[in-house]
Amino acid sequence: QPGQAFQKAWTIKNSGTGDWDKSFELVRTSSNPVNESLGSPEHIPLAQDVKPGETIQIKVDLVAPKQDGQYTVFYELRDDTGMSVPNSQIWVTITVGNIPVSSSMGVNAQLLSAYTENSEFTVDFCMQLPDGRQWYPWNMLLLVNRQEYSPSGSRIDPVGATTANKCFSFSFPVSITSGTTYQLSIGKVELPPEVHQAENCAYAQTTLRASYPGLDFKCAGPGSWYTNLVLPSGMTKEQADQLILDAMSSSIYGPWILNGIAP
Structure with a gap:
């Protein structure tokens, strides 16, 4: 409930x-939204x-915010020199009230909060993705008063x-x-194709050769995705480029639409 005190263990x-x-000691490292530590x-x-x-049980007393949304606070264990203990990150996530959820292709997006600061409007949201790899949202648009805005900056919380x-x-x-x-529109989520590039390119070759007969290419080394592109009849180079990069990035297309009211 909004404003309710509770204990997390x-x-x-x-x-x-x-x-x-x-x-x-357990150290609070970050929170999402950044200005709410419960x-x-x-x-x-x-x-x-x-x-x-x-094992040890660690307890902390917290208070739920009064505004609807989803809130997460992250912690990690550190020694007396301030060094992090490996694999010690833990967190608490709570949901206050009812918050919008958008689903597409088995991926959920959930609006957390939003705020205006330094002439910028920032929207915080979470996504339930297929696994723990480095997925990131793309093709983002903010729609306000019939105007569209592209992002000026972004971050993942916590980093890594x-x-x-x-x-x-x-x-x-x-x-x-x-x-x-x-309204926040999320166009797609994808993995960075340069991570495990050889495996990603081999997967793209196998998938696209089966789906688009006549399309072929050779995988290249660092600095170039592929070479020797062969196009099937009726396909442009731009279309082939998009298909190959989508396959290498395991792209999942939405859109995910989140509607909110500025606080």
Whole structure:
């Protein structure tokens, strides 16, 4: 419920080779939206020593925001020098009230929040993606008062997230007054084709040769996606380029449409 106090508890295991003593602490590293930490303290010291193979329960008191939306706070364990303990990232996600969800091709998008700052309007949203790889949304548009705006900046939160549920912030070069309706359109999500490029290109070759008889190309090394393009009758080079890059990127097309009201 909006404004409700609650407690979150995690049980984490020391899977390393060294002890965690009481100088170790759970540190709040980020949140989405960035300006809402659910009242969480920044540092939570361990209450006891934890030897390799042992577990510890960590509790934190939190307060739900009063505005509808989905909120996530991220933490990681650090030692007394401030070094991160590998694979120690944990988080809490809560949903307050009813928030819009858009689904397409088995992928869900959910609006979190939005705000205007420094003459830019920023929209925060999360997507439930097929897996924990480096998916990213593209072909983004903000529609306000019959005007379309392309992004001026974006980020993923947290950086390097390896879960299937990923949260993003996209900023647009427009100020929106409170109470104004807006629509966020997400055109597609895809993987970076340069990661595992050889495997991605081989997959694209196999898939497209079967789907488009006469289309062929050779995979190239770093700096060039492919060479020796052969076009089937009726297909342009631009169409072939898009098909090949989509296949190499495992592109999933929406659109996902999220409607909101500026706070």
